[in-house]
Amino acid sequence: MQWIEKEKAAGMAVSAEMGTVYRKVLWRTVPFLFLCYVLNYMDRVNISFAALQFRQDLHISVASYGFGIGIFFIGYVLFEVPSNLLMQRIGARRTMMRIMVLWGLVSISTLFVRDATQLYIVRVLLGIAEAGFFPGVVFYLTLWFPSALRARIMSMFILAIAVSGIVGGPVSGLVMTKLSGFAGLHGWQWLFLIEGIPPVIVGIAAFFCLSDGPEQADWLTEAEKRLVIENLAIETTARQSTKHSSFLRAAGDPRLYAAAAAWFVLAWCGSVMNYWSPTIIRNSGISDTLTVGLLSAVPYAVGAVGMILIGRHSDLKLERRWHFGLGVFAAAAAIALLPSVAHNWLLALLLLGVLSIGYLSGVALFWSIPTAYLSKSASAGAIALISSIGQIGGLVAPNIIGWTRQVTGSFDVGFYTVALGMVIGTTIMLIGLPSRLLRERYISQ
Template structure:
């Protein structure tokens, strides 16, 4: 036993950095690509909207409703999906989710009325449910708490990549493929961007390992070190996943954390679903140019998020970093509404919003995973994600309604900022409570 511990200490002191680099390169690139595809398929509707709005007789308010209805299916199936993942593993769960959402996205190309659009969005949400919280849970099974700021940033970087890659690609498709084989440009957008998730979903079954002990590409000593590092936080939990989750619902910290994530989704709604519209209203009419310019905020936001994540890990502080991120996003949301007279200024404000939104998303998930046990995490992470996504359901509807009512985006932007500051304050309040819990 003593010899084994000495062996682990030797690995920890000499090769731990090399080991985690090996794990990162094995896991992160694959799930990164999966999440890029996930986000492209979720938000490509913002580009399709530039053309199918008239084809389907949609107003800004009805478009906002369609965007929000995605989260009905998403919310309903989030927790069950993660509890199933805890039982059958990530490989099978991710394969099922990706194949279903890819097929649903392709089917959206053939909607012909607002009602069909609404139904397609609900089904897409149900298909995607469990992917994001499932990956968050999966990462906690491989990386210790002290590394999660950077690791979550690498994962959330896929949001920026999807905006950087998805914008120009969507712009090219929308600009050039209209009329091919009798299909409109927005139909080609859904068809092309729905194919790859099916392929990657099948690949997930063969590429991913559910836990370190299942990885044939790790030595026994490396597996032991990974498992030992994950157990530093606490002892074993013999409760079932469902029972542990139900008991975790009694923790006030869980509900406060949920309110924090609720606020983050409001910033995401502006960036992911309204950026093309904002850029277009600022005077950019060429669809390819709209796509290219929409990539700029994500690139700048990615750089800012990596700085936030690195600084948070270095200081081992999460709550105030999260508050700073949502404060940046809230101020940027207000600035966007007053910058529509100039396209360059609008893109700059969207870039600041992206820094705040992406940083807050990455940093947030280091907070609940710090006070939840492994058994509690499956259902609780999904609960936070699904309950928080109520913001994604409500925000686009209210934002679109207020925009129609007032004729501009200013009041909607102020509402977004108010929600963000409230959520940031709630998460900061957890700092002292967590220490005394």
Template sequence: MTATPTDTRTAEHSELDPALYRKLAWRIMPFLALCFVLNWLDRVNISFAHLQFKTDLNISDATFGIIVGVFSIGYLLFEIPSNLLLEKIGAKKTMTRIMVLWGLVTIASAFAQTPTQFYVLRILLGAAEAGFFPGVILYLTYWFPASHRARITSRFIMAIAVCGIVGGPLSTWILSHFSGLAGFSGWQWLFVLTGIPPVLAGIFAWYWLDDKPANARWLTDAEKRQIEQALAAERQQRAPGGHLNFLGALADRKVWCIILAYCLTIMCTGNVVNIWAPSIIRDSGVESLGSLGLYSALPYLVAVVVMFFACRHSDLRKERRWHFALGGLTAALALTLLPSQLDNPLSTLGLLVVLTSGYMVATAIFWTIPTYYLSDTAKAAGLALVNCCGQISSLLTPIMIGAIKTNTGSIAPALYIIAALVAAGTLALLLGVPRRALRDAS
């Protein structure tokens, strides 16, 4: 079909000038990416800390799985309210509150001595962090039209890889070199030293972030108009396929296929990659903390490169579903093969590289789908709902893995179960959200 003049103008207006795109990206993304690195580090540092405190405090893998999982209880309770509050009071106040609180709770975790104390603090950490990730995804929709969103989202998701690259070596270095200092264990210092930076970043966010382009003094009036025109053109293009309100989105089975894909593909894979990978590497025969930290960084180092090119290709081709599916099914394959190689450090590491790459690609591509499919009026609550439902998976998955590992002495049966769930979630989105449903996503 030949584009009409109106269609052509709309398509042109939906694109940001490259210079303006770069200006926005350089102003907004480095700080948000840093915040996400700190966020992810404070969420998953427990995967390294437990290598020490499981012995110091006599905590089993099953109990550790519960400690990891209950984080999601606090997240579930405050996820949607936090995102709705961001929409009402703005990103500046919301991000400052979130980061300062999660930093303080992380520091307090250094003084936990019993499973119950860990349970309470992890629930509080989930409540403090609730709304950060979907809040940032929502915040990006205020600045970047859909045609730029896979690339810009990938730069934010890249923070997971950066955390994985620096987090492992940093965590193991703290565990090794701070143990015994001032009478505290290495794992206690890990919580303290990773809890201070988000408090400082939260204070800085108050001065750095602008709620919307209209509030940004570093943009000219012409630049503000261009951003608004691009976003308005996106809304016009999306109107026939997007949902006008949150309740309308809830009644659509496609939305629930999207949620199912997030719960099964993204969250299940993420639990293995971000929480259990250090234990998997150690159990494969890597005993040195220094080597463990370096080995845990390699999968993320490769994955960030793979994710960058996959997201760039997705934007150029204006295609989301199959790019997401490629990442999800790759992760499922790696999970299927991993149990047979758990006693071989090199093979284990190689499969973790493949697993992490698939996970990162699927995660970055995934978040371009609900941000398109939900209209502006449904987006704040819709994004929070997707992430909130994902926390149910985040609650149950580590508990299941920990229980299976404790009762069988091996993580292998759990990995087979996770592989099946990841494949099912990938197929749910691929089959449940047809291409025509995202025909205007770009």
């Protein structure tokens, strides 16, 4: 896989030895984390497919469903920073095992839900169980890869969102239609059961498959460990001028919150993409659940291709902010236009594809921005803090969309609000975190 190559036009010169080492690190870390994230996203958003059935079975309104989506982020926000700080102490292996086993068990328990209140309780518990997974992985990748490679690495990791959408939609539709009534369970109950078991198994495997950092990687030679550690040490030294000697110092920096504003509104974007797209497709004239599942995979496939191309171009140019900003602005435009094509499934799919490109590329690129600014000592807590603030956006947006949909009978007001918020939050980041503060360097011999 030639993901590290000599790129003279960009001034990047990678020695053969360095390319070999980073390919080795890539194959030992990213594929396993990729699998974990596919399972994570499938378990988080399978409720969007289950809702096509359980809303009727449990008599749950659109507003209650929106609240059930959003309340997930209460537990997530409260426990995200503690989880990442704990990860610094106990390491990635134990942290990933704890998170994945717990979220798998909670996801399975959703099949026993009988009313809206029980749904809310399970969603809060799922948020608590999952808290720390994504920021933990982001921090973990900073322990291995320098910033100049990070956007491309994150693109590979974030590709898991697209894969979960491509695989999850058809699988969810198939399970819900083919297993409905089997052994006395509804199709949506089978969905939560079947998709909750794999995280438990993979979580146990994480303890044996991951290394806590380069120093503990017995699959690297001493020379290879030294190369990875020294390459990261150069960046650490370059960022001493940020004076983020600790998480508390970083938490007092207004620029951190400029970055958090962008992540906050990106969560709004994700709410539309992940939790409402099956409903949008069904309302556009597609009634069959299996067909909805199959069509829901299309935007994710389009988004995956766009994300990879944008991430690669961002790495070549070592430019993050505008690659991120323009993608989010395009996604905002797509969301604002969705109400105008509410009854045209083909145009709805087209706009969802544009939305997917902006969302997935935004998620992949975003973390290369604050991690190019923060010092290593502040990164774990600061990454979790930014992520926590962003997840509040995941709490707000579903409630805005669900409530306005129930009151007005359409998505118009909710989607317009989300689109405007995305533009405002991204603009705050572009102004508040200028490019001169980002310390990145081309990899050299």
